[in-house]
Amino acid sequence: MSNPALSFVAIDFETANASRASACSVGLTKVIEGEVVETVSWLIQPHESVSEFHPINISIHGISSEMVAQDGINWVETVQRMNQIVGDLPIVAHNSGFDRSVWNHANLVEGFDDLAPDFFCTLSLSRKLTQVGVLQGLDSNRLDALANFFGIEQKKHHDAGEDSLVAALVTLKLLEVIQRDSIADAWGAPTSSGPIRSHRVPSVPKVRRNNLLSVVPTAAPPEGIAGEVFTLTGALASIAREDCWTAIEAAGGTVTKSVTKKTTVLVIGAGADESMPPLLGDSSKEKKAIALIESGQSIAVIGEPDLLVLLNEN
CATH class of the missing domain: 3.40.50.10190 (BRCT domain)
Structure with missing residues (x-):
């Protein structure tokens, strides 16, 4: 029996560098009434202010500046495509705080006032279920670990299209495990990344107590990674x-x-x-x-x- 409450779109972004405005790829998987009906992905040309591709990011997703220059589209067209695919459906992401923040910061550098829609987060849900012992045997809440736990095939982690598909399938598995038949019933309110004030990567708030004196490190900062x-x-x-x-x-x-x-x-x-x-x-x-x-x-x-x-x- 079909269930309209199990209709949603899973999304995944990759970035060119540490700036969350530097979206360079996006993948979306549409689920209608509990069935995957479409997975699409494309390359994005980051705004010129955040267009440098850092080696660490390239090593993660394999996308280069040459690739997006040849095959990528700009953010304006990307938003239009995403909105056409999503429509009024709920949006799901694994670590939604990151993906929604990418959408918002990319909007900001383009001069858009609109905020991204709210997201539901599979990472937060899986963590809650792990804490209460529902996902026994799960050794990590990473997307690839959840895919392995649920027997979902994943050939290329950090490919935006495949990651969005895996996030969609993980969502369906999580709902099955907790015997919920709707996105809203499983999560309640979706998550928001909060106000966006600049295109810089937002700092993580941390209150540092001063009841302990600062201890001076006994080694200088390393000059490299190897051997440390x-x-x-x-x-x-x-x-x-x-x-x-x-x-x-x-x-x-x-x-x-x-x-x-x-x-x-x-x-x-x-x-x-x-x-x-x-x-x-x-x-x-x-x-x-x-x-x-x-x-x-x-x-x-x-x-x-x-x-x-x-x-x-x-």
Whole structure:
């Protein structure tokens, strides 16, 4: 029996660089009454103010400036196409805060006043279900991990079209698991990325307490990735954590989930623009790093923009 409440569009963006205004590809998958009816994708020419393609982004999605110059369309035409496909349907994305923010920031640099529609987020829903033990055996809430968990074939992660298709199929699987027959029933209110004030990557708000003195790192910032052992704490604004791990490892570095005696670099995600943030002990990883530094271990402390510079140099 058909169910109009199971009609939606899943969307995925890829970007040329750390700016969320730099959309370079989009994929959309339309689901009507619980059945996938269409998957489309195309390349986008980013606005000239954010058109530089960074090596780390190219390594993730394989899209170059030459490719979008030859086959891409501009953002104005992209919005027209997306609106035609979406119509009045709900929109779903995996990590919707990122994808909706891309739409909004790309609008902003083009001078559009319109905000993107609200999104439903499969990442947030899967995290909630994992926390309450519904998705037992799931080792990560990444899109590719969810695809593997549900037996969904994925040939090329970070291809916008395929990622939108996988997000759509994951959505249907999540609804099946929790026995919900509508998008609204599963999520309630959709998510909004909030007000947009500039085309820069928005900083992640972080309140830093001053009840602990800042500890001076015992190592200078690294000159490269290779051979270093990285630990990340806090939220990253401009790159997904799993993509960051992949890029570090591809450049010859190692990533550990917790601070250990092998850690040589602690990356503190205190905002997209906060370089060399102070080590104050605001997280368990920071506290562990402080303890190891005080015991004589050599650990460098860098911020998100410092890490992106290192990655883009590789």
